[in-house]
Amino acid sequence: MDSNELLEIKEAQIASAKPIRLRCCLAAGCLYSDGEAIREALENAVEEEGLTDQVEVLGVGCMGLCSEGPLVQVDPDGILYEKVKPSDARSIVAALKGGKATAKIGDLNHPFFTKQVPVVLENSGKVDPERIETYIARDGYQALNTVINEMQPSQVVEEVTKSGLRGRGGAGYRTGLKWELVAKTPGDRKYVVCNADEGDPGAFMDRSVLESDPHRVLEGMAIAAYAVGANQGYIYVRGEYPLCIKRLQIAIRQARNLGLLGSAVFDTSFNFRVDLRIGAGAFVCGEETALMASIEGRRGTPRPRPPFPAESGLWNSPTLINNVETYANIPLIIRKGAAWFSSMGTERSKGTKVFSLAGKVKHTGLIEVPMGTPLRVIVNEMAGGAPDGGKVKAVYTGGLSGGCIPAEKLDTPVDYESLVQIGAIMGSGGMIVMDETDNMVDLAHFFMEFCVDESCGKCVPCRAGTVQIYRLLDRILNGMGEEGDIAKLQELSEMVKSCSLCGLGQSAPNPVVSTLRYYRNEYMECIQKNPNRNGNKNAVKAAK
Amino acid sequence: MSFNAIDSVLPSSVMGGDSRYKLLETAIKRHQSRSDALIEVLHAAQEIFGYLDTDLLVHISKSLKLPLSKVYGVATFYHFFSVSPRGAHTCVICMGTACYTKGARKLAAAAEKVSGLKVGETASDGSLSLMTARCIGACGIAPAIVLDGKVVGGQSEEMVTEQLKGWIEDGF
Numbered sequence: 001m002d003s004n005e006l007l008e009i010k011e012a013q014i015a016s017a018k019p020i021r022l023r024c025c026l027a028a029g030c031l032y033s034d035g036e037a038i039r040e041a042l043e044n045a046v047e048e049e050g051l052t053d054q055v056e057v058l059g060v061g062c063m064g065l066c067s068e069g070p071l072v073q074v075d076p077d078g079i080l081y082e083k084v085k086p087s088d089a090r091s092i093v094a095a096l097k098g099g100k101a102t103a104k105i106g107d108l109n110h111p112f113f114t115k116q117v118p119v120v121l122e123n124s125g126k127v128d129p130e131r132i133e134t135y136i137a138r139d140g141y142q143a144l145n146t147v148i149n150e151m152q153p154s155q156v157v158e159e160v161t162k163s164g165l166r167g168r169g170g171a172g173y174r175t176g177l178k179w180e181l182v183a184k185t186p187g188d189r190k191y192v193v194c195n196a197d198e199g200d201p202g203a204f205m206d207r208s209v210l211e212s213d214p215h216r217v218l219e220g221m222a223i224a225a226y227a228v229g230a231n232q233g234y235i236y237v238r239g240e241y242p243l244c245i246k247r248l249q250i251a252i253r254q255a256r257n258l259g260l261l262g263s264a265v266f267d268t269s270f271n272f273r274v275d276l277r278i279g280a281g282a283f284v285c286g287e288e289t290a291l292m293a294s295i296e297g298r299r300g301t302p303r304p305r306p307p308f309p310a311e312s313g314l315w316n317s318p319t320l321i322n323n324v325e326t327y328a329n330i331p332l333i334i335r336k337g338a339a340w341f342s343s344m345g346t347e348r349s350k351g352t353k354v355f356s357l358a359g360k361v362k363h364t365g366l367i368e369v370p371m372g373t374p375l376r377v378i379v380n381e382m383a384g385g386a387p388d389g390g391k392v393k394a395v396y397t398g399g400l401s402g403g404c405i406p407a408e409k410l411d412t413p414v415d416y417e418s419l420v421q422i423g424a425i426m427g428s429g430g431m432i433v434m435d436e437t438d439n440m441v442d443l444a445h446f447f448m449e450f451c452v453d454e455s456c457g458k459c460v461p462c463r464a465g466t467v468q469i470y471r472l473l474d475r476i477l478n479g480m481g482e483e484g485d486i487a488k489l490q491e492l493s494e495m496v497k498s499c500s501l502c503g504l505g506q507s508a509p510n511p512v513v514s515t516l517r518y519y520r521n522e523y524m525e526c527i528q529k530n531p532n533r534n535g536n537k538n539a540v541k542a543a544k
Numbered sequence: 545m546s547f548n549a550i551d552s553v554l555p556s557s558v559m560g561g562d563s564r565y566k567l568l569e570t571a572i573k574r575h576q577s578r579s580d581a582l583i584e585v586l587h588a589a590q591e592i593f594g595y596l597d598t599d600l601l602v603h604i605s606k607s608l609k610l611p612l613s614k615v616y617g618v619a620t621f622y623h624f625f626s627v628s629p630r631g632a633h634t635c636v637i638c639m640g641t642a643c644y645t646k647g648a649r650k651l652a653a654a655a656e657k658v659s660g661l662k663v664g665e666t667a668s669d670g671s672l673s674l675m676t677a678r679c680i681g682a683c684g685i686a687p688a689i690v691l692d693g694k695v696v697g698g699q700s701e702e703m704v705t706e707q708l709k710g711w712i713e714d715g716f
Contacts, residue, residue: 032688032695066685067684199678201640201679202641203679203683204682240679240680277584278584278587280583280587280625281622281624297581299621300621356683358642359645359646364642364683366684399641430641434645447641450678
């Protein structure tokens with residue numbers, strides 16, 4: 001494979017495209033709602049109408065608006081059909097020749113679409129994730145070609161540093177700095193790892209990116225490998241995401257067959273092999289040291305840092321670990337340049353961020369907006385606010401390690417620093433919207449139950465502390481709380497936060513701390529329900 | 545338990561040609577019997593056998609030259625692996641935050657009511673397993689459940705009850 005061959009594939013693919021294209025969303029949400037049957041029905045209808053030489057039906061990745069799925073979009077007419085059923089297929093194809101389709105037509109001028117700036121998602125819903133040619137047709141693997149043939153590894157690291165990209169997994173560590181550290185650490189063997197163990201409940205950005213545009217992540221990883229001097233990569237993907245696994249397997253095979261992965265990439269001396277590691281359902285494995293233990297075939301328990309993976313990671317070798325979305329940003333940073341990337345976002349948070357919207361909003365799904373976009377724009381304008389006349393009460397960001405943001409703080413811009421200031425975090429990008437019917441004590445109780453279950457058990461503060469917090473919450477929620485329980489909760493939370501070994505334990509109390517900060521009255525109300533709250537046994541009798 | 549002792553407890557099916565063990569051998573060979581491929585091998589074993597019983601774990605520990613304690617430790621650490629058989633039908637209720645705020649707990653209660661099982665249990669006749677998951681990433685179509693491996697979204701208590709009732713009436 002060389003740049004000419006890459007160009008040939010691109011041109012052949014563009015030339016083979018038919019004038020009219022029906023794109024069917026086949027990412028998880030739509031696929032689970034009969035997406036495949038819709039594609040088949042459309043293909044049959046195209047054949048019946050004798051339009052096969054003009055119309056093609058494509059299976060593509062996520063189009064974003066999951067709540068209105070299954071989605072079908074018509075190019076170049078720019079019509080979006082929503083909640084499509086296989087029985088609509090005939091009329092959709094007939095509508096190409098004039099006529100009216102039975103499926104509902106979506107509004108592509110809605111802020112949900114117009115306020116988005118697709119960078120990571122630029123190909124999502126456009127390329128066929130199971131055909132590498134469609135990725136190459138949209139300039140795929142050109143960045144890798146540029147990097148390998150025209151740049152020194154140190155120049156690549158410099159470009160990423162200049163872009164200001166920060167880790168999209170949650171912590172927001174500067175990506176360039178991490179790469180530099182791994183590149184500078186001496187070692188015969190180095191590894192590049194992609195953390196696709198998207199365990200935070202309510203987050204599905206990584207899943208969508210991998211299902212919709214897997215080659216983008218592979219290309220980002222290969223660029224990273226070249227920059228830091230690694231030739232083995234692992235993608236650690238959740239076992240709960242079978243479609244991701246399947247599409248990644250196909251993508252790796254296709255890239256290898258074309259000489260874009262494996263040995264002698266682009267006919268140079270650069271080798272890069274990627275293997276999949278399938279997670280087995282342990283939340284803690286999203287923590288990098290636990291993830292590495294799991295890749296090595298052990299129980300996924302974390303270890304203290306330092307040494308950081310950059311110095312001593314997989315099999316004690318220098319290891320670069322980045323999140324899916326971080327890698328997905330890389331090809332475009334190389335192609336369009338660091339200056340272009342850093343022109344988006346805020347002073348300290350550059351670029352865009354993908355968020356998954358779920359919970360009590362009209363439009364659930366996936367969006368990508370520039371850093372610094374106010375939450376109000378995302379929740380009220382793009383997601384359309386609460387459905388059925390409800391009122392948005394709070395937004396929960398950052399999953400388990402995050403926090404809730406009450407409605408009155410919705411003007412906060414989403415960037416790393418602003419969110420931390422109000423007691424939440426950017427996290428990986430899951431946003432769950434809650435309305436007035438949701439009880440915050442119940443939410444904290446729900447999260448804590450999760451932590452109790454997912455604590456790996458290695459360190460005592462997390463293993464025992466989460467159980468104690470859970471019991472207190474359980475008691476409060478069931479009207480058996482006592483005066484002083486809130487102080488106990490705070491004390492325990494502080495202990496678990498400051499004494500736990502890894503990120504799971506350190507952030508486990510966050511849901512409690514953050515709901516207490518803004519909704520203390522709801523805890524009080526629960527406690528007020530207990531006539532015996534002062535520890536006075538006679539009070540029960542008196543109340544009766 | 546020493547490795548010699550393990551030899552004597554290997555089931556005859558390992559020695560006699562249970563074709564499933566041949567499939568497992570292929571998977572182990574694909575990973576060159578490397579001990580760090582333990583999780584991959586357990587995934588393959590569960591896919592082939594449905595669950596990981598003690599004989600199987602003993603066999604794997606021997607093939608990968610790992611202590612049985614380690615194999616058992618890993619198999620029981622991860623939620624994905626089951627050391628007891630699952631029912632012929634499975635109903636998994638997603639308990640991710642998005643599904644939770646949209647009423648997953650009510651779905652679980654409905655499923656428990658109609659099946660007579662508690663979440664996490666398998667019917668004594670092996671017909672049905674009722675489980676929860678920690679988020680299957682189908683938040684856009686919450687609340688979602690997984691019926692025999694197929695994800696369905698936008699569920700209500702009635703829909704879950706109806707589905708499970710159908711299975712029960714079919715005699716599973």
